[in-house]
Amino acid sequence: MPNLDQSLDVQNTSSEVTKQDVRKAMWRHLITLQWSWNYERMQALGYMWSMIPIIKKVYPTKEEQIHAMQRHLSFYNTNPQIGSPPIFGATVALEAQKMGEAVDSLKIGLMGPFAGIGDTIQGVLIRPMVAVFAASLALAGSIVGPIMMFVLGLIWCALMIPLFYLGYRRGVGLVDEVAGGGLIATVTEWATIFGMMVVGGFVPSIMSGLTTPLKFQKTVEVAGKMTTKTIALQDTLDKILPSLFPILVVGLAFWMIRKLKLSPIWVLLTLVVVAFLTGAIGLF
Amino acid sequence: MASYSIWIALVLGILAYLGIVLNLGPGLWLQEALVVGVITGLIVGNVHLGLVIGGTLTLMSLGMWTYGGATMPDFMTGAILGTAIGALGGGETAGLAVAIPASILMTQLDVLGRAVTTVFIHAADKYAERGDTRGVTWMHLLGQLPWGLTRMIPVFIAVWLGAGPIQHLIGVLPQWFMHGMHVTGVMLPALGFALLLNQMPLKKHWAFLLIGYILYAYLNLPIIGVALAALAGAALYLKLRGSEANAES
Numbered sequence: 001m002p003n004l005d006q007s008l009d010v011q012n013t014s015s016e017v018t019k020q021d022v023r024k025a026m027w028r029h030l031i032t033l034q035w036s037w038n039y040e041r042m043q044a045l046g047y048m049w050s051m052i053p054i055i056k057k058v059y060p061t062k063e064e065q066i067h068a069m070q071r072h073l074s075f076y077n078t079n080p081q082i083g084s085p086p087i088f089g090a091t092v093a094l095e096a097q098k099m100g101e102a103v104d105s106l107k108i109g110l111m112g113p114f115a116g117i118g119d120t121i122q123g124v125l126i127r128p129m130v131a132v133f134a135a136s137l138a139l140a141g142s143i144v145g146p147i148m149m150f151v152l153g154l155i156w157c158a159l160m161i162p163l164f165y166l167g168y169r170r171g172v173g174l175v176d177e178v179a180g181g182g183l184i185a186t187v188t189e190w191a192t193i194f195g196m197m198v199v200g201g202f203v204p205s206i207m208s209g210l211t212t213p214l215k216f217q218k219t220v221e222v223a224g225k226m227t228t229k230t231i232a233l234q235d236t237l238d239k240i241l242p243s244l245f246p247i248l249v250v251g252l253a254f255w256m257i258r259k260l261k262l263s264p265i266w267v268l269l270t271l272v273v274v275a276f277l278t279g280a281i282g283l284f
Numbered sequence: 285m286a287s288y289s290i291w292i293a294l295v296l297g298i299l300a301y302l303g304i305v306l307n308l309g310p311g312l313w314l315q316e317a318l319v320v321g322v323i324t325g326l327i328v329g330n331v332h333l334g335l336v337i338g339g340t341l342t343l344m345s346l347g348m349w350t351y352g353g354a355t356m357p358d359f360m361t362g363a364i365l366g367t368a369i370g371a372l373g374g375g376e377t378a379g380l381a382v383a384i385p386a387s388i389l390m391t392q393l394d395v396l397g398r399a400v401t402t403v404f405i406h407a408a409d410k411y412a413e414r415g416d417t418r419g420v421t422w423m424h425l426l427g428q429l430p431w432g433l434t435r436m437i438p439v440f441i442a443v444w445l446g447a448g449p450i451q452h453l454i455g456v457l458p459q460w461f462m463h464g465m466h467v468t469g470v471m472l473p474a475l476g477f478a479l480l481l482n483q484m485p486l487k488k489h490w491a492f493l494l495i496g497y498i499l500y501a502y503l504n505l506p507i508i509g510v511a512l513a514a515l516a517g518a519a520l521y522l523k524l525r526g527s528e529a530n531a532e533s
Contacts, residue, residue, distance in 0.1 A: 030309070030310055031309045031310055032308075032309055032424065032425070033308070033309065034308035034309065035305065035308050035309065035424060035425065035427045035428040035431075036401055036404050036405065036408075036423065036424045036425075036426075036427025036428070037308060037398065037401060037427070037431075038398060038399070038401035038402045038404065038405050038427070039398055039399055039401075039402060040402045040405055041405050044405065045404065045405050045408050045420075045423065045424050045427065046424060046427075048408075048412075048420070048424075049420060049421060049424040052417055052420070052421075056417070062415045063415075065415055065417075066412065066413065066414075066415040069412040069415070069417075069420065070409075070412055070413070073405075073408065073409060073412060080308075080311075081310075081311050119349060122349070123348075123349030124347075124349070124480075124483045124484075127349075128346045128347060128476075128480050131316075131318070131342050131343075131345070131346060132343065132346060133507075133511075134318055134339075134342065135318060135338075135339040135340075135342040135343045136339070136507060137339075138318055138322075138335040138336070138338060138339035138342070139335070139336060139339040139340070141332060141335060142335075143322065143331070143335070145318060145335065145339060146316075146318045146319045146321070146322040146335070146338065149313070149316050149318045149319050149342075150313050150316075150319050152313075153311055153313025153314075153316070153319070154313065156310070156311035156313075157310040157311045157313075160310065160311070186522070189522065190518050190519075190522055191518075192484060192485060192489060193489055193492050193514070193517060193518040193521055193522075194511075194514045194515060194517075194518040195480075195484065195514075196484060196489045196490075196492035196493045196496065196514075197492040197493065197495055197496035197499075197510065197513065197514035197517055197518070198496060198507075198510060198511055198514050199477065199480060199481065199484075199493060199496060200492065200493040200494060200495060200496020200497040200498075200499075200500070200510075201496040201497065201499055201500035201501075201505070201507055201510035201511075201514075202477070202496075202500075202507065202510075203477055203497065204497060204500050204501045205500050205507055206343060206473050206477075207470065207471075207473055207474065209470040210467075210470045210471060242501035242502060243497075243501050246474070247497075249471055249474040250474045250477045250478055250481075252474070253474045253475050253477070253478035254477075254478040254481055254482065256478075257478050257479060257482050258482055264347075264348060264356070264357075264475060264479060265357070265388065265391070267475055267478065268344075268357070268388070268472065268475055271468070271471055271472055271474060271475060272384070272468050272472075274471065275464060275467040275468035275470075275471040275472075276464035276467070276468065278467060279460070279463045279464045279466070279467035279468075280460055280463075280464065284467045284470070284471075
């Protein structure tokens with residue numbers, strides 16, 4: 001990390017950068033960051049385009065502008081919703097102070113950790129929890145499911161604005177604050193425990209359709225008469241371990257991912273084959 | 285033979301385009317299989333089917349995330365195609381028979397779209413060299429085209445030209461195949477759960493997983509009840525652990 005003056009007052013910039021410029025840069029970033037995403041430099045062009053309103057104000061000469069644009073065309077990639085708004089906010093504040101060189105190290109220093117934090121919060125914790133709720137409601141025929149999902153999307157979008165201003169106001173002190181507070185760790189653990197328990201209930205509930213139609217017939221003597229009794233295998237299994245098959249299949253998929261290190265696509269294809277075979281022999 | 289007008293195909297194509305571009309921009313909503321499935325259901329007049337197809341695909345995608353720009357199956361396009369084709373007849377089973385292979389095949393086009401956009405960054409380099417901000421702007425804004433078109437074109441073609449033939453194909457498929465698709469639909473959420481569990485600290489917190497299972501499977505608690513119990517469990521655990529830490533210090 002660059003050693004920067006922590007007391008830097010980023011709100012009262014001496015340059016001609018106005019509130020409107022900052023807002024313009026923010027909206028460009030929020031709406032279009034990844035439109036030109038590519039394998040080579042990923043979010044770089046989107047980041048640079050968002051910074052143009054600031055660059056134009058801060059650097060009067062064309063040479064300086066060119067230099068600034070080229071600086072921002074270097075590789076950049078992080079979590080776009082939670083990670084990038086505060087990074088972009090902080091770098092807008094610095095760029096407005098003509099501290100361009102510090103911006104580069106700040107971007108590179110933050111994009112990795114913020115990608116990790118953002119992807120974990122969104123991809124591992126919050127989205128799956130909401131998605132599993134929403135999907136189970138939808139499978140039960142309720143329109144509330146997709147509405148929940150849609151609202152989650154709106155919340156993400158709305159959150160990006162305060163996250164941007166958080167970065168903008170805090171400027172450079174941002175990293176220490178996020179990493180040092182321990183808040184992220186607490187929230188993560190809290191959500192993890194909640195998630196574990198909900199998933200434990202969701203496996204048998206969502207996959208409750210996975211039952212066997214197999215029946216056994218047994219001829220028994222009741223009071224001197226021979227009668228045929230039919231025993232459904234599923235009923236017997238439910239008395240021992242409810243939702244045995246869902247647990248077995250999840251266990252199989254988990255084993256393939258964790259121990260065999262297979263990619264999701266291969267696990268998916270394997271499950272398709274297993275489903276066809278077990279379906280064909282009448283197990284399901 | 286059942287099929288759709290060119291207008292429905294066009295609207296669904298645009299929906300796919302918007303879905304992926306919004307995904308690139310402010311965040312996740314339209315590209316979620318659940319949301320896009322229901323919107324498709326509204327357009328083709330079968331909301332229930334959209335819920336089921338979207339819900340099933342969403343469960344398959346639980347633990348999936350485009351970490352660092354990785355490609356994952358395109359459940360958005362799968363949900364649109366599955367709902368649209370299934371609504372013509374054959375319902376859920378036919379829909380999934382289309383949605384699942386379509387989601388997987390679309391990964392190829394995703395890679396293509398992401399690769400083609402490299403053209404724009406090279407052009408932007410040239411414009412930036414000259415200080416041409418207008419040129420740079422265009423290169424960035426046009427960057428969405430490969431992304432959007434790789435979704436829009438297959439959806440448009442499959443719905444307009446392919447709905448009838450695909451539908452016909454499903455109609456002549458044997459019973460065992462359709463049954464296989466049904467079992468697949470029931471079984472595949474296991475992948476989502478497995479991916480999710482793989483990212484969670486299972487060794488540390490396995491007990492909570494078991495409690496959740498017991499609450500639902502043995503005590504027959506509704507899922508909202510399980511969630512409330514989970515909330516209480518998490519709060520209690522952290523409180524107890526907090527006081528333990530205080531006592532030690």
